[in-house]
Amino acid sequence: MSQRRAEVVGLGLIGGSIGLALRRRGWHVSGTDIDPARAVRALEMGVVDHAGPDTAAEITFLAVPVRSVPDAALAALASTQGIVTDVGSVKGSIVEAVNHPRFIGGHPMAGSEQDGIDGAEADLFAGSVWVLTPTPTNDDDQLNLLRSVIVDLGADVVALAPEHHDALVAVVSHVPHLTAAALMRLTEQRGNEHRALLRLAAGGFRDMTRVASGHPGIWPDICVENRPAIVEVLDGLITSLQDVRSLVAEGDRAGLLTLLERARAARENLPSRLIATVALCEIRIPVPDRAGVLAEVTTLAGTLDVNIADLEIAHSSEGERGVLILIVEADAAERLRSGLLALGFRPAVLPLQ
Amino acid sequence: MSQRRAEVVGLGLIGGSIGLALRRRGWHVSGTDIDPARAVRALEMGVVDHAGPDTAAEITFLAVPVRSVPDAALAALASTQGIVTDVGSVKGSIVEAVNHPRFIGGHPMAGSEQDGIDGAEADLFAGSVWVLTPTPTNDDDQLNLLRSVIVDLGADVVALAPEHHDALVAVVSHVPHLTAAALMRLTEQRGNEHRALLRLAAGGFRDMTRVASGHPGIWPDICVENRPAIVEVLDGLITSLQDVRSLVAEGDRAGLLTLLERARAARENLPSRLIATVALCEIRIPVPDRAGVLAEVTTLAGTLDVNIADLEIAHSSEGERGVLILIVEADAAERLRSGLLALGFRPAVLPLQ
Numbered sequence: 001m002s003q004r005r006a007e008v009v010g011l012g013l014i015g016g017s018i019g020l021a022l023r024r025r026g027w028h029v030s031g032t033d034i035d036p037a038r039a040v041r042a043l044e045m046g047v048v049d050h051a052g053p054d055t056a057a058e059i060t061f062l063a064v065p066v067r068s069v070p071d072a073a074l075a076a077l078a079s080t081q082g083i084v085t086d087v088g089s090v091k092g093s094i095v096e097a098v099n100h101p102r103f104i105g106g107h108p109m110a111g112s113e114q115d116g117i118d119g120a121e122a123d124l125f126a127g128s129v130w131v132l133t134p135t136p137t138n139d140d141d142q143l144n145l146l147r148s149v150i151v152d153l154g155a156d157v158v159a160l161a162p163e164h165h166d167a168l169v170a171v172v173s174h175v176p177h178l179t180a181a182a183l184m185r186l187t188e189q190r191g192n193e194h195r196a197l198l199r200l201a202a203g204g205f206r207d208m209t210r211v212a213s214g215h216p217g218i219w220p221d222i223c224v225e226n227r228p229a230i231v232e233v234l235d236g237l238i239t240s241l242q243d244v245r246s247l248v249a250e251g252d253r254a255g256l257l258t259l260l261e262r263a264r265a266a267r268e269n270l271p272s273r274l275i276a277t278v279a280l281c282e283i284r285i286p287v288p289d290r291a292g293v294l295a296e297v298t299t300l301a302g303t304l305d306v307n308i309a310d311l312e313i314a315h316s317s318e319g320e321r322g323v324l325i326l327i328v329e330a331d332a333a334e335r336l337r338s339g340l341l342a343l344g345f346r347p348a349v350l351p352l353q
Numbered sequence: 354m355s356q357r358r359a360e361v362v363g364l365g366l367i368g369g370s371i372g373l374a375l376r377r378r379g380w381h382v383s384g385t386d387i388d389p390a391r392a393v394r395a396l397e398m399g400v401v402d403h404a405g406p407d408t409a410a411e412i413t414f415l416a417v418p419v420r421s422v423p424d425a426a427l428a429a430l431a432s433t434q435g436i437v438t439d440v441g442s443v444k445g446s447i448v449e450a451v452n453h454p455r456f457i458g459g460h461p462m463a464g465s466e467q468d469g470i471d472g473a474e475a476d477l478f479a480g481s482v483w484v485l486t487p488t489p490t491n492d493d494d495q496l497n498l499l500r501s502v503i504v505d506l507g508a509d510v511v512a513l514a515p516e517h518h519d520a521l522v523a524v525v526s527h528v529p530h531l532t533a534a535a536l537m538r539l540t541e542q543r544g545n546e547h548r549a550l551l552r553l554a555a556g557g558f559r560d561m562t563r564v565a566s567g568h569p570g571i572w573p574d575i576c577v578e579n580r581p582a583i584v585e586v587l588d589g590l591i592t593s594l595q596d597v598r599s600l601v602a603e604g605d606r607a608g609l610l611t612l613l614e615r616a617r618a619a620r621e622n623l624p625s626r627l628i629a630t631v632a633l634c635e636i637r638i639p640v641p642d643r644a645g646v647l648a649e650v651t652t653l654a655g656t657l658d659v660n661i662a663d664l665e666i667a668h669s670s671e672g673e674r675g676v677l678i679l680i681v682e683a684d685a686a687e688r689l690r691s692g693l694l695a696l697g698f699r700p701a702v703l704p705l706q
Contacts, residue, residue, distance in 0.1 A: 109555040129552055158552060171539050172554040176561045178601075179532060181616035182593040186524050186586060188619050196658040198623050199482055199511060201525040202462040204564040206623060208529045211557040213620040216613030220606035227601055233539060234598040238591055240535040245587040248531075248580055253573035260569030263534035266541050267566040270551050270559060305549040 007057035015063030016120025019047040030054035062086040070097040090225040091133040091162040105133040126154035133162040136292030159298035170229035180212040279330040306332040360410035368416030369473025372400040383407035415439040423450040443578040444486040444515040458486040479507035486515040489645030512651035523582035533565040632683040659685040
């Protein structure tokens with residue numbers, strides 16, 4: 001069996017970590033960067049086998065700024081026959097701009113896009129969530145292939161519709177980042193008190209503003225590309241803070257306690273990144289002769305927060321019609337079965353030993 | 354020399370840590386709690402030598418909820434001849450309500466008031482900031498004594514006027530806490546997407562909402578007691594977020610970059626909690642025959658963020674008039690000298706070897 005080949009475009013923290021992780025698993029990795037010195041550095045560090053493009057790449061990973069992804073994707077689709085995927089923090093505009101059967105949008109929720117290649121680690125994705133945003137345009141087998149490679153890097157793959165991804169990251173990433181900046185701005189506005197103020201800043205404040213210490217360069221693009229979702233979430237946050245202000249101004253102890261108790265309960269529901277050993281189920285789904293069924297099913301699973309532990313497409317001998325077999329946590333099987341029924345599928349759930 | 358005696362009222366995380374820290378330094382510590390079982394537990398844990406009050410206490414530390422401090426302070430002032438201090442997160446209303454020469458408001462900015470005695474640690478205050486909010490009512494010698502005990506626990510003492518403290522903690526603690534709750538509420542409002550959303554919550558979101566996981570019980574009181582400052586800072590944050598929303602809605606990349614670059618610079622200015630080895634200066638200040646001069650000078654130092662490394666009052670043999678000797682970082686000496694001149698003092702700055 002010949003060595004599998006990948007190319008990484010953009011050799012920062014994420015691109016470098018993908019290179020290291022693939023090489024550790026036996027892949028041949030080529031890498032390019034807009035800055036040729038960085039490609040040389042990647043070669044020296046053992047992040048890539050080869051500094052330069054690879055027209056034979058089975059998968060091309062685009063780890064470039066959000067704004068540069070569409071052009072980079074079109075170039076990679078033109079020069080290779082393989083899958084092209086990206087790691088950008090915004091997906092809707094990118095997927096729409098590229099719109100190609102071999103392009104599958106991705107977003108590893110790991111590390112920070114803000115550091116350089118020297119922070120690259122082969123284990124960066126272990127235990128993290130890696131979102132894929134397939135569309136019905138995508139080929140099922142290629143989606144399955146990309147998914148299996150990413151799972152092999154140690155990540156949990158969550159498939160979401162591109163617009164859904166963008167709405168969710170506005171809540172858990174983009175607006176929190178902007179809020180950290182707004183909190184830091186409050187300290188600046190105290191003028192002469194600034195220094196005394198910062199000495200009082202204990203752990204909580206440091207935690208809350210840590211993201212503001214990252215390199216700001218990537219954020220203007222993210223904000224512009226995900227503008228509608230960010231504006232909507234900011235409006236929600238402003239309304240929420242106005243409600244809090246009213247509770248404080250009115251001295252409404254009971255209302256404040258309710259607010260904080262609910263926040264605490266929600267915070268405690270933040271799932272652990274560690275996957276527990278749990279009972280698994282098999283779900284068998286006869287799939288019709290139509291493209292994009294895998295994207296449809298995996299996106300449903302992402303929306304319902306059903307983690308797909310394993311996945312196989314068993315084609316029938318007569319042709320395209322086949323059976324999609326998903327392995328999921330037993331607790332989540334009924335949720336996914338109901339969702340599949342609502343979409344017109346006929347799933348069967350079988351317990352696994 | 355007889356053993357020094359202290360009493361701790363309220364045996365939670367902070368009260369328990371004060372007990373452990375004092376006992377390690379040879380003090381005899383008594384402790385009481387509204388819940389007698391907790392005092393027994395403190396005795397078992399070695400947090401206190403004695404479960405019960407101590408009318409001979411040189412210092413009584415009130416580690417009770419903010420709302421309970423004034424009554425607890427009046428009781429301790431009536432039953433002992435010593436200093437009474439508290440650890441509450443709001444100071445103005447407490448200091449005004451108690452208004453006694455032997456009551457000095459305090460606020461250790463360490464740990465979390467939200468955990469119980471089982472989290473108590475003798476080293477909790479090492480390297481942390483402990484605010485004192487003396488007023489001109491306070492006796493200089495007693496302020497000096499309390500200050501030296503707290504420095505001995507490993508904390509940096511920062512003296513601030515009570516209202517100034519309250520304005521600053523609204524910025525670095527109270528409003529950030531409420532903001533974390535508002536961010537968690539955003540995730541709740543997504544309804545069915547809630548679970549999928551929380552799986553995408555990576556390190557940044559976890560950091561920003563960590564404070565929301567603490568016990569909410571103490572916060573309604575804090576919000577009510579510090580109402581004016583919190584409302585003012587919340588208004589500032591809401592305005593700031595509205596500005597951010599405009600930048601995003603307008604797609605103003607340059608404006609967003611400026612905002613985030615300034616936030617990053619401010620974040621990088623957060624002083625380390627580690628004290629560097631720095632050159633020190635001595636400032637000698639002839640002090641007039643009036644009470645409260647130490648409170649005035651140390652509060653000025655707090656406002657100007659001048660860390661007082663050591664402090665001595667040398668009384669002249671003729672009576673009350675004397676010399677206040679401060680040891681401060683050389684870099685900060687000129688700042689403090691100017692402030693002292695502006696208040697009518699005649700400081701002399703001398704380098705130390």
